[in-house]
Amino acid sequence: MNNEHIHRPYARVEAVVIGVSAGGLDALSVLLEGFPTDYGLPLIVVQHIPEGVASQLAVIFDRKLALRVKEANDKMPIESGCLYFAPPGYHLLVETNRHFSLSIDPRVHFSRPAIDALFESAADTWGPALAGVLLTGANADGAAGLRHIAEQGGLALVQDPAEAQVDTMPRSALALFTPHHVLPLAGLRELLLQLDC
Amino acid sequence: MAEPVLEIELKLLIEAIYLRYSYDFRDYAMASMKRRVVQAVRALECHSVSELQGRVLHEPDTFMAVLQYLTIPVSEMFRDPEYYRALREQVVPLLRTYPSLNIWIAGCSTGEEVYSMAILLEEEGLLSRAHIYATDINPRSLEKARQGVYATDSVRLFTENYQRSGGKHSFSDYYTAAYDAVLMDKRLRERVTFADHSLATDSVFAETQFISCRNVLIYFNRGLQDRAVGLFHESLGHRGFLGLGSKESLDFGQHAGAFEPIARAERIFRKR
Ligand SMILES: C[S@@+](CC[C@H](N)C(=O)[O-])C[C@H]1O[C@@H](n2cnc3c(N)ncnc32)[C@H](O)[C@@H]1O
Numbered sequence: 001m002n003n004e005h006i007h008r009p010y011a012r013v014e015a016v017v018i019g020v021s022a023g024g025l026d027a028l029s030v031l032l033e034g035f036p037t038d039y040g041l042p043l044i045v046v047q048h049i050p051e052g053v054a055s056q057l058a059v060i061f062d063r064k065l066a067l068r069v070k071e072a073n074d075k076m077p078i079e080s081g082c083l084y085f086a087p088p089g090y091h092l093l094v095e096t097n098r099h100f101s102l103s104i105d106p107r108v109h110f111s112r113p114a115i116d117a118l119f120e121s122a123a124d125t126w127g128p129a130l131a132g133v134l135l136t137g138a139n140a141d142g143a144a145g146l147r148h149i150a151e152q153g154g155l156a157l158v159q160d161p162a163e164a165q166v167d168t169m170p171r172s173a174l175a176l177f178t179p180h181h182v183l184p185l186a187g188l189r190e191l192l193l194q195l196d197c
Numbered sequence: 198m199a200e201p202v203l204e205i206e207l208k209l210l211i212e213a214i215y216l217r218y219s220y221d222f223r224d225y226a227m228a229s230m231k232r233r234v235v236q237a238v239r240a241l242e243c244h245s246v247s248e249l250q251g252r253v254l255h256e257p258d259t260f261m262a263v264l265q266y267l268t269i270p271v272s273e274m275f276r277d278p279e280y281y282r283a284l285r286e287q288v289v290p291l292l293r294t295y296p297s298l299n300i301w302i303a304g305c306s307t308g309e310e311v312y313s314m315a316i317l318l319e320e321e322g323l324l325s326r327a328h329i330y331a332t333d334i335n336p337r338s339l340e341k342a343r344q345g346v347y348a349t350d351s352v353r354l355f356t357e358n359y360q361r362s363g364g365k366h367s368f369s370d371y372y373t374a375a376y377d378a379v380l381m382d383k384r385l386r387e388r389v390t391f392a393d394h395s396l397a398t399d400s401v402f403a404e405t406q407f408i409s410c411r412n413v414l415i416y417f418n419r420g421l422q423d424r425a426v427g428l429f430h431e432s433l434g435h436r437g438f439l440g441l442g443s444k445e446s447l448d449f450g451q452h453a454g455a456f457e458p459i460a461r462a463e464r465i466f467r468k469r
Binding site: 052073074075076077087089090091093094095096101102103104105106117120121124125 | 201226227228229231232233269271277412414415416418419422443444445446448449450
């Protein structure tokens with residue numbers, strides 16, 4: 001993908017998916033700090049977490065952020081201005097009628113939830129109206145999914161590996177294809193905020 | 198906009214399977230279905246879903262291989278130990294009041310949930326008056342369930358889960374070890390009937406007091422979820438119990454009002 005192509009009408013983006021692993025708590029805090037309650041897009045996050053223990057992610061971010069925050073449930077409709085986290089032990093997928101579904105299919109890159117599963121299903125739903133963001137992590141999950149987003153005409157964003165707490169995940173994406181933007185968290189944050197104008 | 202070719206192929210494959218083998222996947226949640234079909238295409242070394250469809254139509258063995266992808270035979274004993282703990286603490290005392298019990302484990306896969314339930318009932322003194330119907334659509338999974346043989350590798354996790362679920366003995370009391378596998382005590386399945394039954398196409402076969410259907414509904418779309426929960430409602434006797442997977446709910450469905458939660462976090466409900 002070549003960078004001359006990014007004169008994109010950002011207003012067309014209807015949803016944001018985010019994949020993150022090791023270092024995620026800090027990265028997401030910086031990325032989403034100060035997002036307004038009326039942010040016009042859904043933000044859907046797969047953060048790798050251990051299976052079999054209840055996740056505190058939704059509770060933690062609900063306290064920190066003005067956005068509404070939920071752990072995604074099976075068949076839950078997807079709403080704008082809401083931040084969703086995948087539950088531990090389940091893949092989180094987007095159905096074309098814009099609700100979630102969960103699965104306990106085998107792990108992908110040793111992970112369930114897997115970023116690839118979310119990204120690929122979201123790209124099949126929103127096509128060019130999707131932005132995908134891949135952040136810090138010690139694993140190759142998400143690279144193929146982010147490429148799939150770009151192939152469907154969506155916007156592919158990667159955290160600058162030089163800034164990432166663990167750079168394996170962003171580097172795996174860069175090894176696979178050239179995303180539209182490689183930026184530090186502050187830049188990604190600005191860009192996501194602009195998508196909602 | 199024209200539909201992507203893969204979506205068209207997916208629909209055609211599902212239709213072909215329905216027409217040829219009467220397995221109805223038409224109302225499954227499509228996002229994960231698509232992933233599994235793509236995996237099957239790769240594993241069976243086909244170039245496209247269409248090529249796989251041709252083989253499925255002409256080769257029953259290929260269909261059986263594809264079915265192993267479509268049905269997700271993934272399970273674990275005492276999966277979500279809190280579920281079994283809540284059953285022991287909140288459901289068993291009420292089940293005790295029945296002279297005989299019919300229990301239905303729908304979508305039992307390779308049997309882990311069945312043996313877990315039988316162990317729980319045995320420890321609570323209820324197994325001898327219970328009958329367990331364990332159903333699934335995958336004949337290979339049902340056969341494994343009947344045999345009750347599990348890889349030694351998985352025993353550590355099963356044992357840990359068993360202990361966390363409030364197990365009263367030692368998990369090793371329930372199996373004998375052989376080579377790289379363990380064989381579950383056959384007493385546990387004396388009260389079990391394994392049967393082929395589809396929540397998508399079949400109807401109710403017995404009156405039951407408790408139904409456990411875990412991690413099956415997530416694979417269905419809302420319409421098919423409503424059908425399945427409707428079957429459960431019809432099968433359950435007065436004030437019967439329904440247990441679901443830890444991320445499944447009745448909230449978005451047509452039968453939400455017909456059940457009340459009795460252990461909300463553990464997804465255990467009771468017919469109103
Ligand atoms: C992921 S497994 C769940 C196994 C077990 N209940 C557990 O939670 O560990 C899903 C099972 O549902 C079965 N299944 C899928 N569609 C079904 C249907 N229409 N009727 C009955 N069982 C079905 C599959 O064959 C598979 O064994």
